[in-house]
Amino acid sequence: MAFVIGILFMSATYLMLSKSLLRIIVGTGLLSHGAHLLILTMGGLKRGTVPLLDEKASAYTDPIPQALILTAIVISFGVTAFFLVLAYRSYQELGTDNMERLRGTEGND
Amino acid sequence: MINFLILPILIPFLTGILLIFFAKNVSLSRWIAGISSFITIIVSALLVQKVRVDGIQTLDVSNWQAPFGITLVSDMLSALLVLTTSIILFTCVIYSFKTISKEQERFYYYSAMNFLAVGVIGAFTTGDIFNLFVFFEVLLMSSYVLLVHGGSKIQLRESLKYILVNVISSALFVITVAYLYSVVGTLNMAHISVRLSEIGESGIVTVIAVLFLIVFGLKGAIFPLYFWMPGSYYAPPAPILALFGALLTKVGVYSIMRTYTLFFLNDKDFTHQLLGILAIITVIVGVIGAIAYSNIKKIVIYNIIVAVGVILFGVAVMTPESLTGSVSYLIHDMIIKAALFLLIGIIIAITGTSDLRKISGLIKRYPGLGWTFFIAALALAGIPPLSGFIGKLLIVQEGFKEEHYWGAGIVLMSSLLVLFSIMKIFINGFWGTPQAYKDEEAVPVRKLLVAPVILVIISVLYGAGSEFVLPYISQAAETLSNPSIYIEAVLKE
16 A cells, blocks of 8 residues: 555656646645545554444454544545636636746736 | 633634625624624633633543543643634734725625634644644635635735645645554544653654644745745735734644644654754744845745744743743734734735835824834834743743754844844835825725734733733743643543
8 A cells, every 4th residue: 555655645746746737736636645545554454344333343444544534535625626616717817727827926016 | 611612613613604694794794703703802811711720621522531532622822822813813803894895795704714713723722633634724725715815816826826835735734644643543632642752762753743843834834844925925915914924824833832842752852953943944034035025015924934933943942931932922923913914904005015115204194003013013023011022032041041052143133133124114114205195095094003003002011011921821831841731631640
């Protein structure tokens, strides 16, 4: 898992350093995938049944990381939705998705 | 009442929800926002008094025992910061009445402001590391909305960058929490502290400490991670800028204070020295920026960076007195930065520009504004009767005592340059020949002055009454320098 997560982080970093805004947003998506998988991995991948008490098994998987991931997923979902709409708005208003051209401090007093 | 410490979170939260329904009725939502933020001030003042009398307040949410549920903890530090936050929220709300256009107010402006306060106050009060992350997201999400609110070109452009930086730092926060969880297997801060002291000195804990420094440093704008701030804070209008400048970076600073006094005490030689070095470079970078610009917004924005460095230097020194100094300076800085941004907002509203070279002679026509700004500037630099003095005195004194001569010397020098940068605004902007500006008749200067004058009065009282305030602050610092008080209060051993 660690290798897969490492590759996800690597691709995310690469994409976020690129010029186009949409590539950057795809990068943030990959970054949050990596972070969520990392919580799961760090919580431990030992064998055990699903965390449902009906199963009456001797060992369960750790339920806390799953709750944390669920929380983190909805948060990053909300932020990504906002980010995408913002990217759409700024494409309409500013007419470019090239981050190199979104510089300067003019137009604000 | 046992649930008292949740009220400062709950009141803005319920107000935020209520304001969603009444958003189209501007005058009603102004009343609701104003009154509820005033009630929050009263409640948090009572909370401070309660913590003063009865010690640390803890609340196990829905009666789950301490390490298993979420625990809200209000020690003196968080109670004082909650009180400061609610005062700043109130002043920014009443300032917004006259500066934000009706059209903008109709689009859930006050709701977003209240949710921002929920996030900040929650982050100050929580006792659970993942809950801290959630409250961070609450405040960041509202700050995204407030930053882009109005949708001018510069706001869109800067919001893109601000959101990107914060998305990355939030992902890093999640990663750091995951590492910490795999080491200690718990999320409650007091319990983490116990487990970490059992582990003792270990390489992985130091790595996690540095990761936390990176995460909170990105929020709090310390040296190599401050790059996003000057641009992003340049974009929003004055009341939002005051909220951001006073609250958002300080949440990062508070989190560094909390984690570095509660968790990472075993390898101080490395972690706290790193923190000290970064803090000093932060001061230097901030001072350079503050002197370099002749744009009034930029000058005050770089002054935020200076203050963050000074506070963190006090944390890095880690003696009870230097922590007292840091807490005192933190509260002073929140109040005075809000006041300065609101005053600058008035100047920009009058003159229509933030370029210092185009402004002069304001004191002839606006003496009230001028002298309020003058007092705020002196307080920022730390002139003795005013509020910035005692905190910086303690930090510098302890710095010398602990033989951090370079650091303490630079902090001392930085006051001079901060004073220079802010007096540059006063001398160039207020003295000189008066000019006529377009549309200045339309600016209700007297009504706008109410909010910053309240803040400046509080700041003067805070400085003049340090005899009265200091017991509260040293109680806050006592919990910081002796984490066992915090741990016993939460885990009830």
